[in-house]
Amino acid sequence: MHRGSCLCGAVRITVEGRLPRPNACHCTACRKQTGHFGASLDVPRTRVQVEGENAICWYQSSEKVRRGFCGTCGVTLFWDPIQYDWTAIAMGVFDGPTDTSLSMHIFVAEKGDYYEIGDGLPQNAR
Template sequence: MADETESGERGNVKTGGCLCGSVRYEVRGELRPVVNCHCSQCRKTHGHFIGYTSADRNDLVLAEESGLRWYQSSEKARRGFCHQCGASLFWEPTEGSSVAISAGTLDAPTGLKTVRHIFVAEKGDYYEIDDGLPQFPGTMRGHPLPEA
């Protein structure tokens, strides 16, 4: 394995974690570009909309998980958070092979770009989305992501 740089990046491996260090992870595969979710659950969980990247579940390796807890937020998904510092880290569907990762929990530099907004029909009334990126009223199913 290559030496770790100050950025927390080792070769193709990206690292990240919570504020207090009770959850640390590595992603040993490709990360999807960032998608901003404006749904009411994400806004209540994070205090604002959230930027998520995504990886194959098998590529996510927990290096430290003593603080990790899961909350079953719906029949379709659960959310991973640190019970020590409160950081919201993951969103994992009950079906499928991916896990969404809060982009802000990745160690810099991420090399990622934000590519769209989803669930804009549920966005907060206290902000505007004016960055020119594509916007979808709900999910982005049926709308492929551009290449990273």
Template sequence: MTLLQGSCQCGHVRFTLSERPVDATACHCVMCRKQSGHHFASANVSKSAVVVTGAEHITWFQSSEKVRRGFCSRCGSWLFWEPVFRDWTSVALGAIDGATGVRLERHIFVASKGDYYDIADGLPQNER
């Protein structure tokens, strides 16, 4: 059963999710800010719940020893980030087509957030 579908901006990479994403998080770390241009919102699903069409257009960037980030090599859309030694992936909420059915649960790495905005939505904020 497909719950959600998504794609990159150019449509060369498409994905379907067979489970609803959980742990929706806005990350304010320097790496997410550099790559996205602001903070990055994503939620987690098991790797087995993700089916990708056009996977040959995904480039994986190893951003640290523990994490890699997947983006479309044609349009640059950031689609996934995943811990290397875990069985889940985090999907960019903005890449999902239509309503997601999830809500942000928390902000992380707020000690690294940009000075040009405030976080005022009342959600929990973790320094790291």
């Protein structure tokens, strides 16, 4: 069981079971939303419990994806592909150890010019 919350505590999540390996997304939208790059992991919705759903604001960033954040403190929470049965949870939401590590970097063709990726993980242009 893994627990997490936003900065103010208005939204709390619980994920049942082991967490999959997250990826780091360097796309323009993730960089603008998070202020750097986004790190998240994909979890089936059936394994996620959310308390404080009324505090979540959703931004429809494309036809297929919405992004969830806390309407009180602004913390990035979810990247939610509407047509699938999973959601991506931002790694910064988790309290305590996650017992996982990054698997890869995606959308590196859009990464900021102010940093380099040097951890040796796979890098996908898209």
